[in-house]
Amino acid sequence: MxxxxxxxxxxxxxxxxxxxxxxxxxxxxxxxxxxxxxxxxDTAANKAVALALISMAQTLVIITRGVDxxxxxxxxxxxxxxxxxxxxxxxxVALGICGVLLAGALAxxxxxxxxxxxxxxxxxxxxxxxxxxSGIALAIRPTPGxxxxxxxxxxxxxxxxxxxxxxxxxxxxxVLLVWVPFRMxxxxxxxxxxxxxxxxxxxxxxxxxxxxxVAYTLSGLLSGIAGLFVTFVTYSGDxxxxxxxxxxxxxxxxxxxxxxxxxxxxxxxxxxxxGAFTLRTIDDLxxxxxxxxxxxxxxxxxxxxxxxxxxxxxxxxxRNRMEVFQ
Amino acid sequence: MMRLRALGRYIDRPSLIAxxxxxxxxxxxxxxSNNFISPTYxxxxxxxxxxxxxxxxxxxxxxxxxxxxxxxxxVVTMGGMMATxxxxxxxxxxxxxxxxxxxxxxxVGTVNGLGVAVLRIPSMIFTLGVNAVVQGLMVLxxxxxxxxxxxxxxxxxxxxxxxxxxxxxxxxxxxxxxxAGFILRLTPLGRYIFAIGNRExxxxxxxxxxxxxxxxxxxxxxxxxxxxxxxxAGYSRMAYQAMGDPYLLPAIAGVVIGGANVLGGxxxxxxxxxxxxxxxxxxxxxxxxxxxxxxxxxxxxxxxxVMMLISGREMRTSA
Numbered sequence: 001m002x003x004x005x006x007x008x009x010x011x012x013x014x015x016x017x018x019x020x021x022x023x024x025x026x027x028x029x030x031x032x033x034x035x036x037x038x039x040x041x042d043t044a045a046n047k048a049v050a051l052a053l054i055s056m057a058q059t060l061v062i063i064t065r066g067v068d069x070x071x072x073x074x075x076x077x078x079x080x081x082x083x084x085x086x087x088x089x090x091x092x093v094a095l096g097i098c099g100v101l102l103a104g105a106l107a108x109x110x111x112x113x114x115x116x117x118x119x120x121x122x123x124x125x126x127x128x129x130x131x132x133x134s135g136i137a138l139a140i141r142p143t144p145g146x147x148x149x150x151x152x153x154x155x156x157x158x159x160x161x162x163x164x165x166x167x168x169x170x171x172x173x174x175v176l177l178v179w180v181p182f183r184m185x186x187x188x189x190x191x192x193x194x195x196x197x198x199x200x201x202x203x204x205x206x207x208x209x210x211x212x213x214v215a216y217t218l219s220g221l222l223s224g225i226a227g228l229f230v231t232f233v234t235y236s237g238d239x240x241x242x243x244x245x246x247x248x249x250x251x252x253x254x255x256x257x258x259x260x261x262x263x264x265x266x267x268x269x270x271x272x273x274x275g276a277f278t279l280r281t282i283d284d285l286x287x288x289x290x291x292x293x294x295x296x297x298x299x300x301x302x303x304x305x306x307x308x309x310x311x312x313x314x315x316x317x318x319r320n321r322m323e324v325f326q
Numbered sequence: 327m328m329r330l331r332a333l334g335r336y337i338d339r340p341s342l343i344a345x346x347x348x349x350x351x352x353x354x355x356x357x358x359s360n361n362f363i364s365p366t367y368x369x370x371x372x373x374x375x376x377x378x379x380x381x382x383x384x385x386x387x388x389x390x391x392x393x394x395x396x397x398x399x400x401v402v403t404m405g406g407m408m409a410t411x412x413x414x415x416x417x418x419x420x421x422x423x424x425x426x427x428x429x430x431x432x433x434v435g436t437v438n439g440l441g442v443a444v445l446r447i448p449s450m451i452f453t454l455g456v457n458a459v460v461q462g463l464m465v466l467x468x469x470x471x472x473x474x475x476x477x478x479x480x481x482x483x484x485x486x487x488x489x490x491x492x493x494x495x496x497x498x499x500x501x502x503x504x505x506a507g508f509i510l511r512l513t514p515l516g517r518y519i520f521a522i523g524n525r526e527x528x529x530x531x532x533x534x535x536x537x538x539x540x541x542x543x544x545x546x547x548x549x550x551x552x553x554x555x556x557x558x559a560g561y562s563r564m565a566y567q568a569m570g571d572p573y574l575l576p577a578i579a580g581v582v583i584g585g586a587n588v589l590g591g592x593x594x595x596x597x598x599x600x601x602x603x604x605x606x607x608x609x610x611x612x613x614x615x616x617x618x619x620x621x622x623x624x625x626x627x628x629x630x631x632v633m634m635l636i637s638g639r640e641m642r643t644s645a
Contacts, residue, residue: 067450118634120631120634120635121588121589123588124578124579124588124634127575128579128628128630128634130627131575131623131627132623134623135621135623135627136620136624137620138619139618139624142618142619241623242571249396252451256451262450262451263448294466294469295466297458297461298462299462300458300462301456301458301459301460301461301462302459302462304459305452305455305456305458308447308452308454308455309445309452309455312446312447315446322530325526325527325530
């Protein structure tokens with residue numbers, strides 16, 4: 001019983017995010033004009049999974065007490081690369097996918113190298129590299145276009161066994177293959193330690209540099225997977241910097257809603273996934289309830305602001321004013 | 327030697343490097359075209375740079391505390407839209423257009439400050455939410471189209487005209503920089519801002535009302551953004567959707583290139599002015615040379631990184 005209580009206390013933020021999402025999605029699916037339909041599920045899942053992957057990428061960096069303002073730009077860069085490489089024979093497609101993922105991981109590694117060895121704050125490094133990545137995306141696709149292997153795309157964006165969206169299965173696979181091993185590994189633990197108290201971690205013999213490099217590289221890889229996935233959804237590459245910026249900002253919001261501390265050292269990718277799902281469902285809900293389109297941006301803003309303000313409840317429970325200063 | 331040291335008190339190493347880079351850019355540019363070192367071109371840069379420079383001074387006030395203001399894009403747009411809207415409400419509105427826009431900026435900035443200082447929500451995420459709300463309000467107000475209201479004569483005069491050959495926009499920028507420099511260097515409030523940026527706990531325990539200082543800085547940043555919006559609207563004779571979007575990242579970059587520490591506690595107004603000017607000249611030269619947009623973005627990123635590697639090495643990387 002105590003074990004359950006401890007587990008609940010440790011994971012209440014992701015659980016809360018999950019419950020909020022479940023309630024919202026249930027409302028959407030019952031109130032929505034389309035009702036419970038496989039097609040509705042597929043579209044909803046496809047829209048949410050790209051953001052969920054970028055939010056996972058963002059989580060990894062935020063855990064080390066950094067922030068990745070280039071996540072959205074790595075996403076559009078890999079989207080453009082995928083729209084150029086992932087076509088042709090099955091062999092070409094496989095090689096192309098590897099190339100896309102490698103590009104994402106390399107971009108993340110560059111961020112990590114500059115943060116670790118350049119000793120620069122991550123917010124500035126990723127601000128600058130984000131500009132570079134969006135420049136590369138624009139060089140590959142000056143105008144939206146390109147193509148991708150359509151059979152694979154259709155398979156990955158529809159559903160399995162009649163009802164389960166393939167994109168969700170893909171997301172689960174990424175969680176099991178990237179996040180869970182990372183969280184279980186020593187290096188993952190070191191990332192939490194580095195984010196929580198960097199000098200203490202360093203003094204205890206943690207290789208902070210290595211931990212950060214791993215976190216940034218995996219983060220780039222996840223953004224790359226997101227870029228690849230969105231190519232499957234749209235069949236094309238688009239180097240719009242505003243799209244990248246919007247994804248970056250939404251990913252930070254999703255991470256916060258999912259209960260990861262922006263001060264590093266606490267939280268996890270599962271919460272961020274639910275955070276991303278929640279954000280996407282808000283958009284759909286507003287549509288389903290027939291809110292006039294002009295009111296939507298305002299409501300999205302208010303919901304976003306309200307969601308992040310929930311974290312402030314902690315402040316009013318503190319007995320000692322000094323604890324306010326993180 | 328003494329003189330050099332006296333100079334060193336007012337201009338720090340990152341700013342000197344930034345000045346060096348500006349001179350280098352202009353020299354290299356002059357091989358491409360003589361226009362780059364002509365007074366006309368330089369004055370034009372000082373005029374265009376004023377919009378970025380004014381925003382950057384607001385960013386500096388917040389960055390010195392170790393915070394960041396991501397609500398800039400839509401506060402700038404709001405400043406432009408509210409000023410043009412008020413300016414078309416008859417003679418009284420025309421007179422009050424600029425004060426009204428500044429008041430709106432002050433209100434939004436104060437909301438940012440309250441969220442950060444009282445609710446203790448990380449500024450990065452709270453100002454992001456405020457940005458979304460302001461965007462929602464502006465979309466609702468304009469119906470999603472560019473407003474038809476024209477900028478008032480005073481706005482156009484401030485942004486577009488010149489006195490004795492010096493652009494008025496540059497003068498506004500200069501006055502604002504002097505005011506910010508005065509506050510930061512010569513008032514207790516300025517000391518408090520640096521103290522909080524270095525160690526908020528210590529400042530609080532020394533009796534500084536840290537909340538008020540935080541709210542002041544965010545409110546000042548909001549007013550700077552709104553002022554830049556007013557002037558931008560004056561420059562292009564009207565306000566339009568998302569007019570502030572291209573200014574967020576360059577403003578932060580300008581502040582940082584000017585030697586401010588994004589984690590707070592270090593930075594100068596002079597550095598910020600020089601940093602904004604560097605970014606303005608860099609973007610303008612790349613566009614005059616008709617470098618494709620992709621290469622321009624890559625060059626922009628590379629230069630920021632290189633400059634940071636040269637001048638930002640001694641920065642502490644964790645708070």
